[in-house]
Each structure stands twice: as structure tokens, then as C-alpha cells.
Amino acid sequence: MNTENSVPQFSICILEEQTQLTLADLCRACAVHEERIIELVDMGVLEPQGREPARWVFGGASLNRARVAMRLQRDLEIDLAGAALALELLDEIASLRARLRAMGGE
């Protein structure tokens, strides 16, 4: 049996709140080459700060967005533009659902 003491404990952070990611961080987290991330930026799926790829800084939420875009492309056999459109529509559905809930019409 594992007791509390035998298991190592770690400090953690909430990705979406405190974290800023570089291009290299995103590539490693998504297990892709940097061209794939650059494509996502060119398509407007990710919006980093900074002018050139080497200086790009991404918000923590970019990681999940990038991974969803990759999964959609792979699993649904759609291209990047299709995945970008799907992501935008999913965002819109999420905000409409939130508004619907706020109006009490769930």
C-alpha cells in the first residue's frame, strides 16, 4: 500500500493562469515540430505576443487549443483550415451556451 509519505509530492501551477509558453515549450507539449505550431499561428488559431517565432510568447490556454486543433485534424481527417473553422465554431457554441445558462434557459 502507498502511504502519504512514500509518494513524492510536487509543487504545481495552473497552466491557464500563471504560465507563459515559448514555441519550444508548445512543440514539446504537443509532440510536434515547430512548423506545425507556426502553421497554427499563420492560420490565426494561436495568437502569440512577439514579432518573430524565436520571441513568441503564448498564453497557457494556447496549449490545449493547439492540441485540440491537432486532434481534430488527425481524427476527423480534416485540414488545418477546417480545424480552425471548427475551433471558432466550438468557441461560439461555448459562449452561446454560457449566455443561455446566464439567462436561466438551460
Next chain:
Amino acid sequence: MEFKDYYKIMEVKRDATQDEIKRSYRKLARKYHPDVSKEADAEARFKELGEAYEVLGDAEKRVAYDQLGADFKGGQEFRPPPDWNTGFEFSGGGFPGGDAADNSDFFSSLFGQGFRTGGAGRSAPHAEGEDHHAKVRINLEDTFQGATRTITLRVPGVDANGHVVARERVLNVTIPKGIREGQHIRLSGQGSAGAGGRAGDLYLQVEFQPHPLFRGEGRDIYLDLPVTPWEAALGATIKVPTLGGIVELKIPEGSSSGRKLRLKGRGIPGTPPGDCYVILAIALPPADTEAAQAFYRKMAQELNFNPRAKMGL
């Protein structure tokens, strides 16, 4: 082990053409993709679908599967026939997403647990370790108070014979106060160890366990609160449960069902903290005694109330 009816899962007839199977797979994949679907069991359905397509979408595997016969029903107890698989050689490859450790026992007993290729365009082996991703289910209370949770991860590994096996890894994770559904916890250096370079990170996506009273929406917490007709009509100060304990809430007079009242700052902690929204639901006392029925009749006579007046009735 249960028999899996892949034709039923793929919603095609047993004599469907390969093209029909492919079309059905694409359609159902869009419907049940976990990033798209809001169905509660989307992830399980999508995995099952991937497995079914792996068999029926591959002409060789489909012929082998068909050999089992049409007599089996999904969910029926199943054991592969002794001569199963003789004379077949599977060329493999072309797997959809997911990893082999996720395949059902039924699939593995028929086709083994070969390596899956593919994935999201996996890059060449890194000197640095890879990042890992997993999901973790926590209680709403954990995000309110902060908590330490012991988490068991099933990590796919490869055994001495080259088979894919699931290993267990136990971690104590501090759940940060104020984390919201869908957010990710990053544990630096807890991914796989690199060949010389730094270890990868582990990302845990947070899901909330359904709570008997509350539901979380972003930073806010929602509670459906039953009130009596007289509390709603006359106004009252009543006790209300929140994540932080019981508080008193003033119900304004003349409240109707569905009215939303806000307990500011009583939601998920943060800067600023979320709010707790209380949705009133007027509960009718049952008319199950003579006295209660007499009381309802008295209301009918004295209140002169027509809720359908706007309908012209």
C-alpha cells in the same frame, strides 16, 4: 469477456461495402469526437468506434472478424474459438488515434496488442523527455479549499517481449485552490525522462466530479434551491448551503420559480472570486391530508388567481 458487435457500433449492415463503412466512420467520428461532442459518454464511444473501424475498415481483419459468425450479439459472453486466426497474417498499420493500451480485451484477444503507429505527427526522438497528458477528476470542494490528492496514472510502457503494457504510477498532487473545470495543472519534470536532457512535464486536465448540490460554470457555482410558496410570496431569510458552509440568504417577497439570486464572492476562489447563484424552485406542499386539501380549496376561493390570464382564458 464480452463480444463486441462492431457492425452495430459502426451503424452499418453486415454486408456494407468498405466505402459505406468509411463514410459511416467519418460521420460518427464527427458526432462523437470528444473535443466536439457534449455527450457524456463521447470519449468511450469514440474509442469504441476507432476500434470497430480498425477492424471493419481493414479488409483482412474484417474477413477474420466475420469468421466469428453473425450469431454473436454485442455484450454476449465470448471466448475466441481455438482455431481462431490460423491462416491469417495481419499487415497492420493505419490505425486511427488512441493508444494500444486502450483497446478492449475483446479486440486484444483477437488481434493482439500490436504497436500503434501514427498519432499527431510524432516527432523524432528527443534528447529531452516527452510531455505527458492525463485527466484528473476532483471534487468541487477540492478547488474551494485546495487539497492534496493521490492520483494513479496508467502509463503505457513496453515490456521485455515488446508488448505494450499499462504501468501504474502514483503521484501526490496538490490541487491548487481556485482551479476551474477544463483548466490544466502543470507538474514540471514529471513527464518521461529524457535521454540526457531535461525530463518532460506532466499536464493534468481538471474535470469536476458531479456534485449532489452544486454545479460549477467557470468561476461561478450554481445551486437549485427549493423554497415554499409562502417564502417566495412573502419573502424570508433562509439558510443556504454554499461550498464554504451555510449562509443566510434573503428571499425577496414576490419571487417566482427560476429567480436567480447572487451570493457575491461565494463561488470558486480567485482574484476576483466567482459568485454563487441560487436558482429558486417553488416546491408545492402535497395535498395528501383532508386538512391540506381543505386549505388548497380555501386558497382557490379566496385568492382569485388566474395564472393563464395572459392567454385570454
